[in-house]
Amino acid sequence: MKIRVSILSLLTGVAASPIVFGAEQKTAPKPVVVASLSAAGSQGASERDVLMAKFYKVTEVKGPPGVDPQVGGLCPMPDGRMAVAFHRGEVAFYNPSKNEWSIFAEGLHEPLGLLNEPDGSLLVMQRPELTRLRDSKGTGKADTFETVWDGFGMTGNYHEFAFGPLRNAQGKLFVGLNLASSGDTVNEEVRGQWLPIGLERKEFYGDWKKNSKLAGRMYSRVPWRGWIMEVDPTSGKATPYASGFRSPDGLGLDAEGNLVVSDNQGDWRGSSELHVVQKGGFYGHPASLPWREDWGKQLPLEVPLEKLNKLRTPAAVWFPHMSYANSPTQMVSIPKTPAWGAYGGQLLIGEMNVSKLLRITTEKVKGVWQGACYPFIETAALKPGLHRLAFLGDKLWLGRTHLTWAGGENLGVVEPTGSVPLDALEINLTKTGFKVRFTSPLSASCNNKALWNIRSYTYAYHVEYGSPELEEAWITPTDVILTEDGRCAELIIGELRENFVYDFFFDKLYTAAGQTPLNIRAAYTLRKKF
Amino acid sequence: MLGLLLSVSASTALSQAPPPSAGDSKVLPVASAPKAASTKKPRLVTLQMAEGLRFDPPRLEAQPGEVLKFELENVDISHQPHNFVLVKPGQVQEVVKLSMEMGETGPNKGFIPEHPSILASSGKVVEPDGKVSLTFTAPMEPGIYGYVCSVPGHGMVMYGALYVGTPMPPLAKDLNIPQLTLEKGLAGGGRRPFVQRIFMPQSGPASIAVALPGSLNYCFDAGNCRVRYVWSGPFLDGTKHWRGSGKELGEMGDQAWWRSTASLLRFGGGKEDPSVETKFLGYTLNDGLPEFHYRIGKQEVFQTVIPSGKGVEMRFRLPQVKSKVSVAPDGEGLWKCPDGVERKGVFEVPSGKAKGFSVFLERKDQPPQKEASAPTSKNSHLHTP
Incomplete structure (x- = not known):
């Protein structure tokens, strides 16, 4: 997440959204549209919105009454309901056929991901831990909050968001841990081992306006910040999987089951990126490097560029800043169903700052992952803040958030109308x-x-x-x-x-x-x- | 375009608005708004752009034709740029949409599109910690004029309403402003018992605040697996934490009256071994009341806190315990442990009772209770002529 909107980000547009976070959008020149497709639309709708409506229908679902409607997690349930995690800690089920919400759990800390398990329990990634929620008494409410994994550090810095979990075909879970931001210091009390490499701890409690510049724009001073971790859902044992991340809000699997992770434009990120992540890989942001087993005492900010370039795997896909995405979010695989036609199997990704969804394709050339991104659905009806994406059948659910950055609220549902555009x-x-x-x-x-x-x-x-x-x-x-x-x-x-x-x-x-x-x-x- | 005519810090009357006329029978007096239509001196209105995509205040009122001087202050601690665009009734979303379509021209124009519905604007983005002032004359036509930050991605959430010669509905029922910005983030909405994980003052970052039935509350630290403090009165206001990105802490309804410095429980005889690791395992809810589950070293512990008299009862279950447990009272409070034997200030709970025992903590030095009727009668006496 970008937090400090600095002069640079103003020059290039708007500050990125932080959770994910970040980028502003240049709109491409308007397409010349043939008359049959640009029939006059409803008042206020732009030509493009009218055109998009020919191909995609977008409807709105409001969050439950009394709940701050910023969505941190979405999980389609086998019974046709959608599980939704909200900003202030609620997890609720929405039953689309009855248009009904039921609250399942409350009081969690900034949940940013939900995943159902075969036995009916729900995994939720909250700021402090990966938790298993269980309704053991059949009351419809969670009564058991089992800590699956909390073996990562927390400094209390607001930017230390925790993302995931994602499950791969082997049943392993992946979570992503954000770096801290120099937009704030750390708490007196931290969880986990303090890394002695870098700005001295006592300086974190001094003049932060001055000292923040010495901490690194983004920093990792407690374990596994800037890492993707693999977690065994049964034993809760976690293994460091890949490093070099800044704000890995989006964890997904492509159609072949490869782990893909998105990251936001910022320091060490010329533009927002998609990485195809392999075990042991380093993906560019050096703050996380000292947590590698083989690391000595070198300050991450003093590693020569040459060495970083040797260590790192560059992004498979850049999302050009402004013109394609400012703050890309979560990836989800488009279902291979008649409704989605030829797009089936490709990846979709959301965007925080603009009302837009992109597609992504990847391929391996001489052992190197690379690929392309494609603006896909772009209409005011989507609204900005497209943070979480999930398919429930053929319907694409969008959960919006903003926190202190650009974004939106509540949920949107997208379905193809059956007309196929030229794309x-x-x-x-x-x-x-x-x-x-x-x-x-x-x-x-x-x-x-x-x-x-x-x-x-x-x-x-x-x-x-x-x-x-x-x-x-x-x-x-x-x-x-x-x-x-x-x-x-x-x-x-x-x-x-x-x-x-x-x-x-x-x-x-x-x-x-x-x-x-x-x-x-x-x-x-x-x-x-x- | 009007918005562009209104240059920053320039006093400009809206050309669309007819000059105020004393005899205009359409201008209805609004009780709570100053009658400024007749005076030339602008009324100063401070409008802040705040963290969590909010205008503060979310709504304002003015007399038709009243001259207002807006002081726009960007106080957003998350350092976002914002702007201010005042539009004709019902036009907020249209302007937001247009701002999204400005493309690469957006940044240079402060993301303020050109549209006839725009009555006034900041003309540019107001930088973090920046201020812009803007003077203009409220329209003569009574109505609810929206204002919005049209920086891309902000406008769906960050807007407000200027009531011109129009009565305002009760704040909580005002559909012209984002209701969320008004809500106080009282955790659990006042329900008890309630569990809320949030950043807490003077505790570890993995804290859990608990509202007990009655009026007591406590903070459990999942990082080192112990109750950190207990307070009485209102539970927890999370407004600042939740409307931001998590920089701010939850706010307790009152000061803690007891704080711990270490774990209460000792195993294998006496002193606390600082190398003993704790491991948080979660909690279960029984009628909403949490039972925390953790390990101290190899010892598995279940702990429930319930109200008892003037304090709390901490119920411990140690299903696998094989030896005695020591309970070391800690912090300011009156302690009892009926299942233990006190020895040098430490309660020894014998192995036979260690599978399930309670420790009672009572508030020490409670402030003397005032008689509830006294102040009331005194006041009423004073106020009675």
Whole structure:
């Protein structure tokens, strides 16, 4: 989470939202929309909102009466109800068929994730611990609050949020632990072993305005801050899994079961990122490094960039700041059902600052994960603050929050109407450029290379907050080859640059019937060439 | 566009609003708003932009044609930029939507779109700790004019209402303002018993506040597995903690009258071994009352706290205990342990009773109870002519 909106973030837009947190949005140029799709809408709705409504229906669900309606966790239940965790500590079930809420538990501390277990119990990640909630007497209310894992440190710093749990196919749980922010100091009493590497403890209780600059913008002074941890749900035994995170609000599994984690633009994060996470990996933010077994006494802020670059795995996907996302949130896999059609199996991710959902695809090139993000559903009806995502059947549930940052409240439900838009479905790297698949056939005349524009740029990896877009270049393919069915375009690009974003503009494309793309951009992060 | 005409710190009348007229029969007097329409000196109104996406106050009132000088102060301790946009009745969401569509022009324009419904604005974002003043004349047409922060992502939550020549409904029923910003975060809404995990003063970060039936409350620290303190009276106000991002602590209804310095229980004879590790295992609720479950070293302990007389009874269950347990009274209080034998200030609970025993803690030096009727009668005497 970004908390301090500094001058830099103002220059680039708005401060990121913190839980997740962060980024402001540039709106892409409005697509030229064919008349049949831009029929005059209701008063006040923009052309784009009207267009989006042709493809996606968004409805609203209010939180239970008397409950602060900021959502920290969503979990679809096998009986068709939705379990929802709220900001002040309530967990409630919503029964969509009866439009009824029932409170299951109360009094938790900032729950930010929910997961049901086969025996009917619910796991909840709250600030201080991973807890199992159980209704042992069948009253409909939790009466047992079992601590599954609390073996991580807490300094009392507000930014030490705890995210998860996520369960993989092997039944292991993953949780993400935020770094502390220099936006505040630490409590007198902390939980867990204090790390002696870094600003002296006593300085944390001195002039914080001055000393905060010496602590590091984000810091990890108690165990496992900045780490993804693997937790055994039965024994409660936790194993450090991967390090280098800043604010890992989103933990998800892709369709193949790989662990994916999102992180927010900030220090050491030129733009917001998606990581495909492997055990033992280091994902860029150095504050967490001293908790590695093999670490000596080196200050994380004094590690030479060269060494960090050797240790780290760069993000598989950058979410270009402002233009794609400010503060991307949680990933969820789109169900492989007729309702979601060709999008089935791809990842979705929410966004805090803007009313927008993105899709993500990843692929492995020469052993390196990389991929693309695609604006997917963008309409005022979604509202901002799209913090938690979950599918209940074919319906996509959105839980909103804001805390002190940009965002929203209550819940939204999205369902496809059945109409299929023209969208770039997936971008893959080829030996000579890119292959772009579409949801509908393009007009044969789209093989005109002047219709294809790509902007490439990169981001700096550095201690500063965020990064401008660097080394920008506009590219027009040297050749465009459309497949016979018009659904796939192969773009031949002269020279490809590794560690660059390829930001595609599809606004000039159209189908034979004159339909233009619903979303006109997609950004591929090229890490490794063939 | 009007909003842009209203430059910062400039006194500007709204061109749309006709000049105030004394004989305008449509202008109804509003009892609680100053009658400023006739005076040229602007009335000063301070409006703060506060943590948790809030305007404080969430609503204001004015006379038609009244000249107001707004002092807009960004006091948001989470260091967010905010702006202020005053719009015609019913237009808040439209302006919010337009601000979201400003794209890359947004930052330069303070995320304030151009729209005829905008009557006044801060003209730019008000930086954290910054101030902007703005003078304008309230419209002549009575109505409920919304104000909003249109910084992207703020406007769905951060808005308020300026009542111009229109009576205000009771605060709790005012649908023109975000009700959440009004709510006091009284944990459990006053219900007892109630358990609330939250950051607490003078305790570890994994604290659990408990409201007991009656009027007692205590704080259990899940980090070192002991009751940290007990207080009487109102339970806990979490407003500041909850409307922020967690920087602030929960606020107790009164000072603690007892605090612990160490665990009450000792095993294997006497002194506390600081190397003994504690492990929190959770709690169960019985009619809402928590029984905490933890380990001290290898010893499994269940602990319930219930009200008793002028203090509390701490009930311990140690199902696997095989030897005697020592209970070391701690802090200011009167202690009893009927199941133990006192020896040098420590209660020894024999192994035969150690599976389940109670320790009673009573408040020491209670302030002398005043007779409830005395002050009332005194006051009534004084106020009776």
